[in-house]
Amino acid sequence: DAGITQSPRHKVTETGTPVTLRCHQTENHRYMYWYRQDPGHGLRLIHYSYGVKDTDKGEVSDGYSVSRSKTEDFLLTLESATSSQTSVYFCAISGGTGSNTGELFFGEGSRLTVL
Amino acid sequence: AQSVTQPDIHITVSEGASLELRCNYSYGATPYLFWYVQSPGQGLQLLLKYFSGDTLVQGIKGFEAEFKRSQSSFNLRKPSVHWSDAAEYFCAVGPSNFGNEKLTFGTGTRLTIIP
Numbered sequence: 001d002a003g004i005t006q007s008p009r010h011k012v013t014e015t016g017t018p019v020t021l022r023c024h025q026t027e028n029h030r031y032m033y034w035y036r037q038d039p040g041h042g043l044r045l046i047h048y049s050y051g052v053k054d055t056d057k058g059e060v061s062d063g064y065s066v067s068r069s070k071t072e073d074f075l076l077t078l079e080s081a082t083s084s085q086t087s088v089y090f091c092a093i094s095g096g097t098g099s100n101t102g103e104l105f106f107g108e109g110s111r112l113t114v115l
Numbered sequence: 116a117q118s119v120t121q122p123d124i125h126i127t128v129s130e131g132a133s134l135e136l137r138c139n140y141s142y143g144a145t146p147y148l149f150w151y152v153q154s155p156g157q158g159l160q161l162l163l164k165y166f167s168g169d170t171l172v173q174g175i176k177g178f179e180a181e182f183k184r185s186q187s188s189f190n191l192r193k194p195s196v197h198w199s200d201a202a203e204y205f206c207a208v209g210p211s212n213f214g215n216e217k218l219t220f221g222t223g224t225r226l227t228i229i230p
Contacts, residue, residue: 004158042119042205042220043159090158104151104218106158 003027004107006091012113019078021110023091025071030095032074033058033104034066036087043090049074081114088112117142119208119221127227130198136191136224138180138206148189149207149218150180159205165189176200201228 003026045058151159163174
């Protein structure tokens, strides 16, 4: 299994508070991604990173920011959480050495509830 | 724009029976196609992928899928399901010159296995 750790795994917060989710990888993969999973929507890309300090927006980036100061860590921040951001968030990685298969390796998810 | 449709939200099959999960895609050129599986409380895992060549591809856990260009389909099959196959299955499509940030996921099909 790919070494991907998400923290926290569960979080309950109130509307208007800031929230940061962390994704840590031990695989030295170049690419890292944040998705959200919602019933009826499948997985939707929020932001992704193609290297240290190199990030870009995905399909549903409004209200989210990311940072990647080290290869192994990719942070997702909700500056002011809203109830519409209640979701399960997945981190994924790809692009290991010699790999160009298009395969994503996923973390176990972080369930966020915004009250 | 590319899109993926999984027409069946929920399928129930008996253990030992055959399975077919449907996936239809919309894409202007030859797509890259994927099936992922998500066990309860887990992240997604790649089952199989199609890039080119033989239109019948084999994956892990005894699954296979067939690419049919004329029908814009990439249906997943298994001849005999096991109770451990109960999970949610996602089809995904990406362009042939893509990065993974271009992957589009379907909304998923939940598979229930009855004894």
